[in-house]
Amino acid sequence: MSEVYLPFIFLYAFGVVTRKSLSELVYFFLLFTAVIVAFRPGKSTLKKLTFLLGFEGFLFLLALFNPGEAIFSTPFGDVTREGLNSFFLLLGKAFLSAGTTLVVFESVGFTRILAEMEALRIPRILILTLAFTYRYLDLFAEETIRMKRALDSRTFGVGKVDYYRKLASLFGEVFVRAYLRSGRVYGAMLARGFGEFPVLEEPKPTPGTAVLMVLAAGGLIL
Numbered sequence: 394m395s396e397v398y399l400p401f402i403f404l405y406a407f408g409v410v411t412r413k414s415l416s417e418l419v420y421f422f423l424l425f426t427a428v429i430v431a432f433r434p435g436k437s438t439l440k441k442l443t444f445l446l447g448f449e450g451f452l453f454l455l456a457l458f459n460p461g462e463a464i465f466s467t468p469f470g471d472v473t474r475e476g477l478n479s480f481f482l483l484l485g486k487a488f489l490s491a492g493t494t495l496v497v498f499e500s501v502g503f504t505r506i507l508a509e510m511e512a513l514r515i516p517r518i519l520i521l522t523l524a525f526t527y528r529y530l531d532l533f534a535e536e537t538i539r540m541k542r543a544l545d546s547r548t549f550g551v552g553k554v555d556y557y558r559k560l561a562s563l564f565g566e567v568f569v570r571a572y573l574r575s576g577r578v579y580g581a582m583l584a585r586g587f588g589e590f591p592v593l594e595e596p597k598p599t600p601g602t603a604v605l606m607v608l609a610a611g612g613l614i615l
Contacts, residue, residue, distance in 0.1 A: 398497055399509040404609040406490040415478065418485045420612050425489050427608070432500040441499070442492055449487045456480040503527050525579075532578065533571040540567055 409421050434442075461475030498506060510520050540563050548556050
């Protein structure tokens with residue numbers, strides 16, 4: 394069986410999200426550490442993992458104030474023991490599943506994942522949609538950088554309040570700009586003869602990923 398990475402991600406993510414306590418996540422945290430060691434992600438991937446941890450932690454902050462035994466008080470309410478448990482459980486599930494997916498995708502390349510989807514007989518229209526979405530994420534980032542650079546060049550000496558107000562309006566406009574530009578890119582592709590998504594290279598088996606799959610499946614039994 395050559396298509397290994399994608400089933401491993403599915404097995405691992407399913408195992409993580411079905412855990413009901415922090416102690417059950419320890420096994421998957423050790424497996425996540427093994428993935429880090431096996432794939433040796435670069436500095437850019439580690440920075441993305443740090444951002445992901447902070448972003449998801451911010452999303453689950455309200456869980457700290459769940460009803461229960463109060464530990465200490467804040468201006469927003471009491472942080473409870475049950476709230477802390479819920480916070481770390483939610484954060485652990487979200488970060489381990491998303492973090493492992495990020496490390497694998499960044500290490501093996503999105504094209505390899507698309508090739509595995511094709512080998513698994515996933516509908517081709519879905520593969521094509523994901524490929525374009527992934528490509529347009531780069532366009533979105535490029536458009537954001539260009540608009541941010543233009544904003545900085547036109548707001549020299551402006552106060553922080555006005556600057557952040559203009560920055561907030563920029564994020565609303567960047568979606569429109571990215572959408573319009575993606576339309577121009579697609580039109581250019583059609584003009585150059587694009588008709589069907591190219592056949593992807595058959596993924597080659599890797600013994601290490603087979604071991605990770607077995608370990609991920611083992612976590613479902615624990």
